[in-house]
Amino acid sequence: MTDALDTRYVAARRMLEEAGQAHVLYFWDQLKDEQKTNLLDQIASVDWPEVSRLVKTHVLGKPAFTLPGSIEPSPYYANQPGKGQKQKYQKARKLGEKLIGEGKVAAFTVAGGQGTRLGWNGPKGSYPATPIRKLPLFACMAEYIRKTEQKYQAVVPCYIMTSPINDAATRQFFEQHGYFGLKAENVMMFPQQMMPAFDAVTGKALLESPDTLAMAPNGHGGSLKALFASGAIADMQQRGIEQISYTQVDNPIVKVVDPQFIGLHAMDECQMSSKMLPKAYPKEKLGVFCLVDGKLAVIEYSNLPDDMAEQRDAEGKLRFIAGSIAIHVLRVDFVRDLNTRPGGFALPWNRADKKVACFDLQTRSMVEPKSPNAVKLETFVFDALPLCDKTIVYETDRVQEFAPIKNADAPGTPGAVDCPRTSMDGQTLRAALWLEAQGVKVPRTADGRIDAVIEISPMTAIEADDLKGVDLPEAIDPGTEVLL
Numbered sequence: 001m002t003d004a005l006d007t008r009y010v011a012a013r014r015m016l017e018e019a020g021q022a023h024v025l026y027f028w029d030q031l032k033d034e035q036k037t038n039l040l041d042q043i044a045s046v047d048w049p050e051v052s053r054l055v056k057t058h059v060l061g062k063p064a065f066t067l068p069g070s071i072e073p074s075p076y077y078a079n080q081p082g083k084g085q086k087q088k089y090q091k092a093r094k095l096g097e098k099l100i101g102e103g104k105v106a107a108f109t110v111a112g113g114q115g116t117r118l119g120w121n122g123p124k125g126s127y128p129a130t131p132i133r134k135l136p137l138f139a140c141m142a143e144y145i146r147k148t149e150q151k152y153q154a155v156v157p158c159y160i161m162t163s164p165i166n167d168a169a170t171r172q173f174f175e176q177h178g179y180f181g182l183k184a185e186n187v188m189m190f191p192q193q194m195m196p197a198f199d200a201v202t203g204k205a206l207l208e209s210p211d212t213l214a215m216a217p218n219g220h221g222g223s224l225k226a227l228f229a230s231g232a233i234a235d236m237q238q239r240g241i242e243q244i245s246y247t248q249v250d251n252p253i254v255k256v257v258d259p260q261f262i263g264l265h266a267m268d269e270c271q272m273s274s275k276m277l278p279k280a281y282p283k284e285k286l287g288v289f290c291l292v293d294g295k296l297a298v299i300e301y302s303n304l305p306d307d308m309a310e311q312r313d314a315e316g317k318l319r320f321i322a323g324s325i326a327i328h329v330l331r332v333d334f335v336r337d338l339n340t341r342p343g344g345f346a347l348p349w350n351r352a353d354k355k356v357a358c359f360d361l362q363t364r365s366m367v368e369p370k371s372p373n374a375v376k377l378e379t380f381v382f383d384a385l386p387l388c389d390k391t392i393v394y395e396t397d398r399v400q401e402f403a404p405i406k407n408a409d410a411p412g413t414p415g416a417v418d419c420p421r422t423s424m425d426g427q428t429l430r431a432a433l434w435l436e437a438q439g440v441k442v443p444r445t446a447d448g449r450i451d452a453v454i455e456i457s458p459m460t461a462i463e464a465d466d467l468k469g470v471d472l473p474e475a476i477d478p479g480t481e482v483l484l
């Protein structure tokens, strides 16, 4: 062993011992120098004193949630302007369009997740998502951006957060497909940070192999540090970008850049704003936007007491109705300022119980767990909301903007949600509504479902009005596939 390795080993061992994690070096004597270097690099990327604290609070213990003293439903801008709001909405939309047209808005998608529920072999963004062309999720986003660039005669740079696990595959996917028509110089990818995964019973960091820790991405909250650390914020500032339109990779109908939302956010001089989806029923699994001691925050659905979740107003509408679907706009200088504050910033950690394949020290073999054996630690981007002085919530519409792909298809399973099948049905339904608004006759089954498969490319339309002036059929034949 070289002197340098030896010195690093001694320092790493001391740090791991203090954190109660010295087993990470269990196979040290059997490793080649190259493996030792890799393991030491991985160890050096982890904040072990913080790990030691988090193992106690979040792995061996479950952090208790204390209901804050004061929780009120968050106010929000309705999807469509109410009485007296029409002018404000129109002005906001114009402002949003102006910002896009002046090249001051960037698209940003978080694509560093592991997509374990979907079980797709590759980055989730490479999943074929649309009903006819089977366009990958990344391509849906790219087409949306290209159409926006055409409409507003501007460049909309695209930033993608990957993870060390899928970064190379994501880059390769874009290169193989010619960046889906985007200019390579306007696409920037950067990996987020990772955290070790821990044995749920012992709190010990799991190994993936004798020389590798089992690591997992640190949650989409990691984007707020990764944007800065990667140089993406500096790149945005150099390009004159002011606003970041934040979306998740797994929703093929998300408005990647929405002038109405960006305009309302900018007009109210907000640092970070959010879209909300009205919850369909009290216990729908969406975090809820609330005012906690006067500050906007998202309370996880599991933490909202049943009696509060079920409260209704005088009109029978859920009081705590504003569900969080992870669509935000953030000011570039807000993200910069978070990262340059004295002492930095920290988002709270959350525990996720997951199945993690790991290398067993005793049997020296891989273990493929059948039920959750591990704890992953993640931060959430919405936990930056309480750090804002000004923020708004804007309502969106489920059919128009929410058809996520989270789970694998489960044919024959009634009530399957958020899977490719339901997403494709959702895409067809939205396309049908857009066509009907232009007077096209769309066939429906007796129970009201669309009796056709319809895909509208974002290059044709990213909103219903874009179909005006497009050559459309008068009617769609039942049972056919229609691509526009």
Ligand code: UTP
Pocket: 110, 111, 112, 113, 114, 115, 116, 117, 118, 124, 161, 192, 217, 218, 219, 220, 222, 247, 248, 249, 250, 378, 406
């Ligand atoms: P989800 O948690 O819903 O999806 O993340 P996932 O992580 O891809 O899949 P599961 O939970 O393992 O089944 C929502 C969005 O946040 C991104 C995901 O890529 C997705 O776009 N994300 C999540 C990150 O970028 N990094 C993370 O650490 C976690």
